[in-house]
Amino acid sequence: MDSIFHEKQEGSLCAQHCLNNLLQGEYFTPVDLSSIAHQLDEEERMRMAEGGMASEEYRTFLQVREQSIYERLWQVISNALRVWGLEIILFNSREYQSLMINPINEKAFICNYKEHWFTIRKLGQQRLVCQCNKLGYSK
Template sequence: MDGSAEEQGGASNGGMLYHEVQESKLCAVHCVNTVLQGPFFSEFDLAALASDLDRTERQMMAGSVTGDYLPEVSHNVSLDGDFSIQVLQKALEVWNLQVIPLDSPSAGPAQIDPEKENAFICHLHDHWFCIRKVNGEWYNFDSLYPAPEHLSRFYLSAYLDSLKSSGWSIFLVRGDFPSDCPIASSETTGGYGQWLLPEDAERMTKSGGMAAVSDDDEDLKAAIAASLAECGTGGGARPGDEGEKGEEEKRE
């Protein structure tokens, strides 16, 4: 496993935690940024990556006859901002990070000792979130929560097993994670990013509550559609989607 600044004892971002609270249905954006621990990507950055993937897929599928492939529809992003795992992989590849299914043979050690890793991505239906080790401690960076939730090393393994039993797809993230990110204002984090001290995150977690998800997504849909149109790709539901479920629904 590749080393990281955290494993070598260096505290990242001065001990601060970077968390993004749910905005519309941009949980994939929030997930990528909390893996990286900084506001590195916007929804438009991921939409551009989705368009690149769609273009490559159209070239590969050119001339083939298949009933379930619609070239005029994006297979990597829907109009409401839900992205495919391939888009998340592409985004993290920019930072030389690999995304590996946890049930793959190469992830065998992580199945036995997950606490020795640095990050996991979790996905079910239309919701993404990451579990990340920051400064030696594990946190659940689910954007539906107002702050990162601390996870003990013992509970980490049990929690991952619980997610798998509930049907969640889990991916391991490996590589050299960014060791530091300039702490930015809310204007540069899209308004939904925040930097928190661990004690502040603990206090907010104990106060309870879920992040509110706005139902007014028309501006977001229009912006994503415009971004895709510039690249010649139309947004739409992706094949294999199991139906939309509200992200405000609290997991058991």
């Protein structure tokens, strides 16, 4: 590896920086991730509308549509990585435990701390932590 790519934090775009640092290049823009989020929203709205747009459940869904930023960003990150044929397996999930994966052998981790996304990954023989200088979101 000739050089290490690190996208510096700008604004509240830690999910974008997390993905680009993971993939080691400028692969995702805010527009790309916004498009994925919009697609997820539309798919969710269409599933909820299957029971009828006049139903109480659908009307409640439209009123309470706001989902936590953490949950929505997790879905956006997961869908963005599928474009590259990559799959996220939650560290504390049953699937992860059943696969008996040794974390030391993994190439990368996507982490969330206080609603801030960052990447920990191996580069060549080195391990690099790419963490932005400021939190993208705070409580």
